[in-house]
Amino acid sequence: MVDRTVGVGREKVRAALGLAVWEVELAAETGLLRRLPDRSFEAASVRAALDDPGGFRQGLAQERRCNATESAARLGISVQRFKRVAAATGLVPVAGEDVRKYGRVLRVVYYRAGDVDALADHVQADVELRAAAVAVSREQAAQKAAVTRKRNAELRREARTELESRKPADAEGIEKLRWAVALMRTAGRFPAPLRRLAHVEDAPTGQLAHLMRQARLREDELAAMLEDVLPRAARATEGLADPDQVSAMLGVSAWLVSQHVPHFGGHVPVPALRELAGAPPPWLLAAWADIEFQRASVEVVRQDEKQREAVLDTAERAASRLSDAGVAELLGLSKEVVRRLRPGTGRWKAAYVEQLLRRRPAWSLSEEAAWAEAERCRRRRERREQRRGQRKPG
Known part of the structure; x- marks a missing residue:
């Protein structure tokens, strides 16, 4: 029984209602049980919970x-x-x-x-x-x-129709080679005779391979087509010169030659190259003339540059030297004493004179000091000559 006149402690409420501690605290937080200032619980709210335990439990479950x-x-x-x-x-x-x-x-x-x-x-x-x-x-x-x-499906039909129209004739040649390489790229198979050309950049071959992929050819179709064209395409590669050989045989770039003759990524048939070399067409003659003109222009420029460098070198050497009179005027001394004070090289270099003007030595401040320096230099040269003569054998 619960006394209605005083508050009920938490442990008594928990035992009476069969609740856990957190359930008692949750009931107090949500107002299902009223808590008094002394932390005990109002007896009336506890009595109401005991009178309707199912409703109390349901309300507590809703407040969880x-x-x-x-x-x-x-x-x-x-x-x-x-x-x-x-x-x-x-x-x-x-x-x-x-x-x-x-x-x-x-x-x-x-x-x-x-x-x-x-x-x-x-x-x-x-x-x-x-x-x-x-x-x-x-x-x-x-x-x-x-x-x-x-x-x-429409793209596939259109691609197959266009592919059939672009299929090369039975004759051997560049078109047959392009057809074979495009089949190889589409099928992902690279037989030995054409393996070296499988990844050569050639725009028509790339377009043809793209068309074959759009046509969605089956593996058996690709294998049959490749087997049919491979022998003739392999024979077409036997007389094919690479771009370096083309340039060496004709003396012009392979890119220029490929603009005028059938080619596969800059690879040109050797018979075509021999025919061009034997009877050069106007465009080849014009290319040779341009090359010779460029060589002549380069040589003229080289000679002019060489001559210009020689003139500049002479002018530089001349400008880098000063005369005795010029040095005397710059230092404020007589020409005679300046001549006697020449450096050991016998020439007044502009850089040396510029250094003298920047850091004026004591002998350059007056005529008397300059003559004294000249006399000192003369005696030093004489002593050096005497020591040199004494060191000679005999």
């Missing part, structure tokens, strides 16, 4: 706190769908806390169980809308796929 995972499990849906429905309906969390997990601090929010249960109709509507959207998307995708298949 559920995180996103628990809420999704409660509704039988995925967490992503629950979050989408909660955002669409404006469901507001009733509590939250920061939890450290995976080395990070995560914000975990809790929803009221009764509010979560109320989303059942919204969840069903979301499921139906999503299913309808998927059905519409699949229908549209099927329609688009049908249009694409029809268009691809």
